[in-house]
Amino acid sequence: GENVEQHPSTLSVQEGDSAVIKCTYSDSASNYFPWYKQELGKRPQLIIDIRSNVGEKKDQRIAVTLNKTAKHFSLHITETQPEDSAVYFCAASNPGSARQLTFGSGTQLTVLP
Amino acid sequence: DGGITQSPKYLFRKEGQNVTLSCEQNLNHDAMYWYRQDPGQGLRLIYYSQIVNDFQKGDIAEGYSVSREKKESFPLTVTSAQKNPTAFYLCASSFYAGTNSNQPQHFGDGTRLSIL
Numbered sequence: 266g267e268n269v270e271q272h273p274s275t276l277s278v279q280e281g282d283s284a285v286i287k288c289t290y291s292d293s294a295s296n297y298f299p300w301y302k303q304e305l306g307k308r309p310q311l312i313i314d315i316r317s318n319v320g321e322k323k324d325q326r327i328a329v330t331l332n333k334t335a336k337h338f339s340l341h342i343t344e345t346q347p348e349d350s351a352v353y354f355c356a357a358s359n360p361g362s363a364r365q366l367t368f369g370s371g372t373q374l375t376v377l378p
Numbered sequence: 379d380g381g382i383t384q385s386p387k388y389l390f391r392k393e394g395q396n397v398t399l400s401c402e403q404n405l406n407h408d409a410m411y412w413y414r415q416d417p418g419q420g421l422r423l424i425y426y427s428q429i430v431n432d433f434q435k436g437d438i439a440e441g442y443s444v445s446r447e448k449k450e451s452f453p454l455t456v457t458s459a460q461k462n463p464t465a466f467y468l469c470a471s472s473f474y475a476g477t478n479s480n481q482p483q484h485f486g487d488g489t490r491l492s493i494l
Contacts, residue, residue, distance in 0.1 A: 271420075296480065297480030301485075306488075307487065308485040308486060308487050308488060309421070310485070360480055365472065365474075366483055368421045369420060370420040371419070373418075
């Protein structure tokens with residue numbers, strides 16, 4: 266089955282700096298990669314996703330890049346703000362798998378004011 | 379995602395007791411999922427269901443049971459066989475367009491289960 270590795274597990278940045286979170290996946294058939302943000306005690310919320318027919322997708326300060334050959338994808342947050350502090354999860358989906366998503370272990374991002 | 383409602387928000391279980399967590403969605407989603415999240419950990423899949431009256435075990439199904447009698451509802455029962463049930467339980471749902479498509483999952487607010 267699919268295995269998703271996520272790094273780093275914790276990340277601290279100064280307000281205004283950029284943050285990068287990286288994930289690798291094992292199943293070359295996976296073709297959908299969402300990212301979720303989870304604030305303490307709350308539900309994970311989808312913040313951006315990418316499909317394998319594109320290499321990069323942006324939404325304001327957030328971008329995701331995908332390298333299918335290397336089987337890794339990354340989340341980039343620019344001009345970080347304290348409200349960006351949360352746990353971020355990546356996930357991968359193999360269309361042939363009914364379970365749909367396999368999640369990474371999460372990254373605790375702390376933005377220092 | 380106001381369309382997915384989990385209840386209760388907090389639940390306490392006594393030794394030897396079965397408890398049921400509710401998950402209801404009004405998004406007309408086909409598929410529903412249950413995840414367990416332990417402190418500082420990721421999301422582990424317990425059970426999932428693509429259509430009514432059908433469900434499959436996930437990675438950690440032992441000690442849990444589910445039913446899917448209605449499209450809108452996917453309750454999870456934590457049985458007495460689950461010896462370490464203390465965790466945050468998240469329900470999710472998505473459209474299911476077949477095995478050649480991928481759809482984003484949307485989550486409920488979760489139920490925090492503790493042992494008395």
